[in-house]
Amino acid sequence: MVTCMTDDVDPTPLEAIKGLQAYEHAVTRYRSGAALEALTGIKTVTEGIDTLAHAAVALARRQGASWGVIGDALGVSRQNAQSRFGQSAANADPPAGSVPPAELVDDELLLVPDYPGATKGQKYPVKVWDLADGDRVAIVSDVWGNTSLMNASERIWRTIHERWPNSHVLERWPADDTITGTPGAGGRYAWSTGNGGNIAADLDDLARRGLDLRI
Numbered sequence: 301m302v303t304c305m306t307d308d309v310d311p312t313p314l315e316a317i318k319g320l321q322a323y324e325h326a327v328t329r330y331r332s333g334a335a336l337e338a339l340t341g342i343k344t345v346t347e348g349i350d351t352l353a354h355a356a357v358a359l360a361r362r363q364g365a366s367w368g369v370i371g372d373a374l375g376v377s378r379q380n381a382q383s384r385f386g387q388s389a390a391n392a393d394p395p396a397g398s399v400p401p402a403e404l405v406d407d408e409l410l411l412v413p414d415y416p417g418a419t420k421g422q423k424y425p426v427k428v429w430d431l432a433d434g435d436r437v438a439i440v441s442d443v444w445g446n447t448s449l450m451n452a453s454e455r456i457w458r459t460i461h462e463r464w465p466n467s468h469v470l471e472r473w474p475a476d477d478t479i480t481g482t483p484g485a486g487g488r489y490a491w492s493t494g495n496g497g498n499i500a501a502d503l504d505d506l507a508r509r510g511l512d513l514r515i
Contacts, residue, residue: 322345325341326342326345358385360373365433368434368468369433369434378468379499386505400510402430403430409423410424410425410426410440410463412424427439436467437467437468437470437511440470440471440492441471441472442474481500482500484501485515501513
């Protein structure tokens with residue numbers, strides 16, 4: 301990963317966080333019983349931290365950090381980090397073609413047991429890709445005649461993680477399906493939450509990270 305320095309000033313409004321002045325002021329006012337004045341100081345601190353967080357995320361993206369790594373640093377999921385900071389960090393993403401293409405490490409029909417410990421189940425096509433930034437994406441495809449990906453989500457997610465730990469599970473649905481998802485090559489794509497839910501995938505972000513599933 302290339303280390304980038306920032307040459308602009310600290311991205312905090314009115315230098316609110318520098319020296320912790322606003323925080324210390326809020327604590328002082330709180331201890332004196334001036335609750336509303338303390339809240340005003342807390343508002344300034346919060347705005348400063350939020351601005352700094354967006355700037356730090358943008359810098360991390362310029363340095364090549366994945367959304368998974370950024371989410372880990374913030375203590376949130378990859379999806380939550382990208383949802384919160386993706387718009388402001390878009391211009392900071394590594395340029396297309398600056399990272400090597402993703403590597404296909406597995407391509408198989410995965411037996412998903414009917415219940416934990418069962419020897420019978422249904423098979424779903426799964427392709428597993430390693431991205432240049434270290435993230436691993438397992439793409440599971442919906443199969444006509446099988447239990448739908450949504451209804452089998454927990455079993456599929458658990459089986460994939462037993463087979464490929466720490467993978468991000470990406471569902472591929474038929475192009476004409478009404479499921480929430482992003483149109484791409486061969487269908488529509490959505491991140492599995494593992495509990496029957498899904499989140500539309502950002503295929504542009506995946507392409508910048510070496511896995512191009514766009515049409």
